[in-house]
Amino acid sequence: MSDTPSPLPRRIGHYVSNLVIVGIIRLALLLPYAARVRLVGWVVQHGLGPLAGYRRRAIDNLAMIYPDMPARRRRAIAGRCLNNAGRTFIENYSARDFPQRMAGVVPQGPGLAALERAAAKRQPVILVTGHYGNYEATRAALVARGFDIGGLYRDMANPYFNAHYVKTMEAFGGPVFPQGRRGTAGFVRHLKAGGQLVLLFDQHVFGAPPLDFLGQPANTALSAAELALRYDALLIPFYGIRRADGLSFDAVLEAPVSGTDPRAMTQALNDSLGARIEADPTQWFWVHRRWRIHDN
Template identity: 75%
Template sequence: MSEQSALDDPHAQPARKLGDFLTNALIVGIIRLALALPYALRVRFVGWIVERIIGPVAGYKRRALRNLEMIWPDLPEARRAEIATRCLNNVGRTFIENYSARAFPRRMAKVTPHGPGAQALEEAVAEGRPVILVTGHFGNYEATRAALVARGYDIGGLYREMKNPYFNAHYVKTMEAFGGPVFPQGRRGTAGFVRHLKGGGQLVLLFDQHVQYAPILDFLGEPARTALSAAELALRYDALLIPFYGIRQADGLNFECVLEAPVPHTDATTMTQALNDSLAARVREMPEQWFWVHRRWRADEP
């Protein structure tokens, strides 16, 4: 590594590496404590920790409130606060559910995904046609993949590597535990990702985060940079593009898994806007289940 690249690499800086190490140690401590508890208690426990402690201290609640005020300025302040609080609780529950590598898939194996996309998926697999399943950070985005894998589908995933390398190492293992290959975003994972798709496989993509230099599309009435990659892959490999959602139920522990009708093949921008519109409809119906903590609207940035 050259001197300049070492300076540019934040993990080459001792202070940053120590901070990453300590942060990961705290997270691992919470995970281990939670996993020692019975399943229902652990899910409620981590939901509470993120809602009451981590979310406010880390600034996630402030960011969620800021996003909510921008999107729904006429909503009463008390209602925005309620949505932000319940959003944080859902984030915490989702986190520990996805680390419950045995209990969570076992629960999801009992759930039957439904909706027009479920039959379309079954028919595509029978024909050997590739399928791209697309969702956002809503409910628990891994719930439906776990339910489908339990039914014999070989569903791969694409993930964005975490900035903290210590955390990333065990984060990837949680996704692999659900079954199906997982691939990192970028050149390193592209070859395997495309091979799986071209072979008639199924892949899951999350599309609702800001992507630098991506086209600006509408999301919840505001401009948001949105990657076209899911639609572009669907067009390139004649893959079905199916929006899906793992919707948390009122008890906070169970899920409904819905596969919507496939998005018609037109052009990448139109198809991606359809995905944004699909997610926006879900968010308007159940705003507490979307991750308002993301910096989603940064269209003024490149």
């Protein structure tokens, strides 16, 4: 986040939009858990998402990846994508209720045994995922089992919103670090000490190599694989997959990605996430400008 003051109109815009967001959060948190999750999902799907242009961007991305899909189906996926984003947002602000619900979830998949073995011998672990379902669901389930899992986050453009959003990540357990020199130093110290860290890798990064993602080239950072190789860390893809009831989750840890080539390892991560999206495209955040290969 830049230290340069924003122009006054922009700062006012950030302040006002944060007031709206905080108002929605506070009103929603007055409701019982299930009602608040459904409400905010509906508000983002039918109100905030379309107003912000997110629905149109999601539809455009879907049209690029699935050109033969009926337009009606693409619109339905975009709507459910926004609903999932709203649900995820308020779940992550439910700092008491959500972790309590996830504490009873038993993680699945071959990556769990690998994580447990690594923790026992204090081998670093990098848990990698995308904006699919709700990744905090799996982190909360693992924290409830005694893992101290930190994370690396990207500062939001709105500094007022960023200040309290970071606190939601800290509430799930484990240290969190901002992207940049200061955050990376703490991130590396945690890894060197045998810690576990979460990385989200599915956003466009200018200058990163173009790798295949859902059949299209997408600039993808190699940093997760590079860190894993540098610090002899396990690289485990994981997912918090929303169930059909819209409120509960499966926490899935896939087998660790091995190899010595960061590019090939990162392509394996893209393929892993791509398979999850193909299985249920409604759970991925189609709103990101993921494919910007011609902007470089």
